[in-house]
Amino acid sequence: MRIAILGMLFAFSTTLVAPVQARPLEDIEKSGKLIIGTDGTFPPFQYFEDGKLVGFEVDLGNEIAKRMHLTPEWKPIAFDTLLAGLTQDRWDIVIAALGATPERAKVVNFTDPNFCTGAVIVATQPTIKHKNDLSGKTVSVQTGSTYFAAVEKIPGIKKIRNMSSDNDARNAMLSGRSDAWVSDKFVARIAQHKTEDRDKKLLIGDMLFEEKSSTAVNKNNPALLEKYNRALAELRDDGTYDAISKKWFGEDISCSAPSPDTQPLQTVK
Template identity: 25%
Template sequence: MSIPSAARYLLILALAVFATLGPARPLCANSPAGATEPKWKEVRIASEGARPPYNYLDNNELAGFEIDLGKALCQRMNVTCHFIMQDWDAMVPGLLDHQYDAIMAAMEISDEAREKITFSEPYARMPSAFVTARKSQLKDFSPAGLAGKAIGVVAGGAHQAYVEDVYGKSDIHTFPTLEDAILDLAEGRVDVVMGDKDEVTDFLDKNKEGQCCRTVADVPRDPAYFGEGIGVGLRKEDKELKSMFNKALADIKADGTFTQIRAKYFKFEID
């Protein structure tokens, strides 16, 4: 059966239009036109499992503050998390080798580390604290208030540098360990000890010798001595993932999720 010339002309015209426009592509009901699929659907996070309470092993599984925090961040980013245990010395090389995508291992943000990787905003800034004997009447821990007083610190670290520069009118005593400093504090050989608040609190809570003393005040934060804090380590090129972590961190701090996780592991503020 032959097709009339007029009908044949209309059919050819319709086929030409179809070829030009292509088949119709239905839009997903919850995806606006022009939307792109997110790049990150899974994120592999490395941790050491050797720095409690930040990270440790529980029945050979990674656990701790950073693991709970990482899970909350991944949930907020709407990605699937996989946690990978990694030795500290291989932590940054493994990230750069794409063995995982992020590091949450109590890693301090520093200029030296930034030469190779980048960081999210800090999620922990460990305060330093002053410790005195329970019977001490000291109340002023400013440089003027501790002028002439004996301050104990662990030798060779940030606290020694800080007290030598800021508390120049005090008598500075250095010790091999925090325990040695607190034992001298208990014996009255120093008036006050300065140390990281997590280490100080842990010692006072878990050791009989710690019953002598108490934390009395936080040391004013000075990044020049005590650093910027702890953040998520990331490859420099993964700018989208960095933005995702930063937004998720801001969100869980705003809605109280961060505080709930922090309170499980620390008795004091760390951010």
């Protein structure tokens, strides 16, 4: 899903700061805790509800930590600082709807995919549906996201509103400060459902790209990466992953599932 080519992150990783040795798996196991960096503002994947961090990725991360015989300790922080924090060893992994892009893979390692998704165009105007319809328009996206990188490549856009959170990007469109919002397709469906009784209805247009979302692990921590992947595979094999996915989406959103675009969203949290 998210995470674009952040010049700041690459500068950080290559010139500004010496590499930091990750907390090895042995130390993590001795502590009994798996420290997880996350965003916390991206429903239905990870967000706060009544002061509690919830969401599909939270349930998934908690279950994976359990299979690793560890207690998850979530650390919500600004999205565009998550990978820098990982390379500084501020947390052991990052679970935050991260698009496993080749650019990111230069800085961190990625686990097997947690789910497959894609970016869509969202608007309140029926005339804005296709990529070409964005010409001359203002588009809002989240800072540091793959959505921002994709929108930057679309010719003719009048202005890109680079917002600190995906919620802010959505609200910019709803308030009329932008004409369209580009975000994750599952996030867009949830937002569409929640706004369907308002005067302004959200209309979901074309998908701009597809991507695999994975957990990020420090490059100096291959043992942790391997153990995470084993736990994730166990979840898939015993049906736990499917149960979590259907709880939040009413369908299987794993990369091995049929395209979710052909299936209705049945469950909304």
